[in-house]
Amino acid sequence: NAGVTQTPKFRILKIGQSMTLQCAQDMNHNYMYWYRQDPGMGLKLIYYSVGAGITDKGEVPNGYNVSRSTTEDFPLRLELAAPSQTSVYFCASSHYEGQGAGNEQFFGPGTRLTVL
Amino acid sequence: GQNIDQPTEMTATEGAIVQINCTYQTSGFNGLFWYQQHAGEAPTFLSYNVLDGLEEKGRFSSFLSRSKGYSYLLLKELQMKDSASYLCAVLSYNTDKLIFGTGTRLQVFP
Numbered sequence: 001n002a003g004v005t006q007t008p009k010f011r012i013l014k015i016g017q018s019m020t021l022q023c024a025q026d027m028n029h030n031y032m033y034w035y036r037q038d039p040g041m042g043l044k045l046i047y048y049s050v051g052a053g054i055t056d057k058g059e060v061p062n063g064y065n066v067s068r069s070t071t072e073d074f075p076l077r078l079e080l081a082a083p084s085q086t087s088v089y090f091c092a093s094s095h096y097e098g099q100g101a102g103n104e105q106f107f108g109p110g111t112r113l114t115v116l
Numbered sequence: 117g118q119n120i121d122q123p124t125e126m127t128a129t130e131g132a133i134v135q136i137n138c139t140y141q142t143s144g145f146n147g148l149f150w151y152q153q154h155a156g157e158a159p160t161f162l163s164y165n166v167l168d169g170l171e172e173k174g175r176f177s178s179f180l181s182r183s184k185g186y187s188y189l190l191l192k193e194l195q196m197k198d199s200a201s202y203l204c205a206v207l208s209y210n211t212d213k214l215i216f217g218t219g220t221r222l223q224v225f226p
Contacts, residue, residue, distance in 0.1 A: 040218070043216040090159070105214065
């Protein structure tokens with residue numbers, strides 16, 4: 001199993017450009033997540049999905065969009081890139097087993113995005 | 117709302133023991149996670165506590181007190197490779213989301 005994969009690993013964007021960060025998992029996990037991590041900070045949840053066709057906002061959704069057409073893929077779209085979106089983006093997945101269960105999240109390697 | 121506090125930085129010596137504390141406030145507590153994150157890498161799962169008490173896993177142990185909103189991660193026989201950030205995260209069944217603290221950067225010196 002490859003686990004959680006993300007592409008690209010690095011990207012530089014100009015202000016106003018758009019791009020899609022790709023995320024895929026091969027563990028048949030129902031839950032998937034997008035986080036951003038700014039230098040010296042913890043992870044902030046952007047969007048998450050509890051299954052194909054279902055997405056919901058996290059703490060910092062503004063400026064981003066997601067879709068979940070399949071169980072495996074969860075792309076993150078930036079429509080009009082801004083310098084404030086310079087960050088490291090992590091995708092994660094988990095198999096939700098209910099309350100009180102581990103529900104461990106597995107993370108991809110991250111995408112380092114710089115907006116100039 | 118939810119709030120998680122942990123120290124920003126800690127230092128320790130190789131072979132020693134270090135305890136990283138985490139305090140939290142949340143509604144609908146459904147478990148606390150500890151993740152390890154080496155610089156430039158993704159977080160990796162260390163431990164999960166949902167009931168009070170100590171969970172031991174090799175050199176690492178994690179403790180939880182739900183009544184005090186408190187957890188700690190205990191690292192024994194420290195090695196240089198343990199130099200990393202340690203993230204405390206709380207799961208709320210009200211929101212079904214993990215909320216992360218800002219992380220504790222641990223530096224282990226020879």
